[in-house]
Amino acid sequence: MPELPEVETVRRGISPHIEGAIIEGLEVRNPNLRWQVPAKLAEKVIGHPVLKVTRRGKYIIWQLPEGCLIWHLGMSGVMRVLTKTTPIGKHDHVDVLFADKVLRFTDPRRFGCLLYVENEREHPLLKHLGPEPLSDEFNADYLAKKLKKTQRCIKVAIMDSHIVVGVGNIYASEALFIAQVSPQKLASKLTSEELERLVVAVKDTLDKAIQAGGTTLKDFMQSDGKPGYFRHELQVYGRDQKPCFICQMPIQKIVLGQRSTYFCPKCQKD
DNA sequence: CAGAGCTCCTGAATGC
């Protein structure tokens, strides 16, 4: 399940191979992703170079001269740069062909997407997104302002991409544990100290994971292998009933906003 | 307007 660090790792992994290359072909084997891949996408992109590969939240954006491709990996999406002779697998839905290689998009669950827009800033998916978590714009003052009047618990709020992008289910639990704030606490009730700790925890957690991802980049292009994702050192996620690494109290699993949530009832205060 | 719940999909895990 790609979270922001994985998406950034994918971006870094593919960009050296893609940037500057001219798209020579597009093969959409299954357009039924989260949204239909636009029918006449090929004629819009073929013959044009990919100028730059950027990221906004968990969206990967390919900048072309007259528009851009917007990709999302959903939760099972994978992008790999392969040789053209690599056999096609069951869930290999899209190939972008270059002179000497192919960018292959694989996504068993098809929660991902591939869209095209002329002006990235105008696109409804990107237009109203909150700040990047690693930017200075994401700070305790900003969060305080945003959460001031909300009735939601902090874990649900921090996962809202209108508040801040890229904080997925796993890292939301992790960051709250590190910040020692209960995921159930009403978001508007966090003290400025707690907000500060949470902001720092989110940045640290994501940043560390991105650094870890960098170390796997060399393995990114295995022709038959897995993408260069990496294992996290998870403190609470997936550790239901296992002892807290700080106080040994069993980690609790609850559901918030239809998402499983893990926390230490002793270390994380309401 | 804010927020709760629904929804897409398939592989992995679990149950019998």
Added chain:
DNA sequence: TGCATTCAGGAGCTCT
């Protein structure tokens, strides 16, 4: 061993 059932999850959409 094998089949049936359950669950997970990103995030936009619908409904209240």
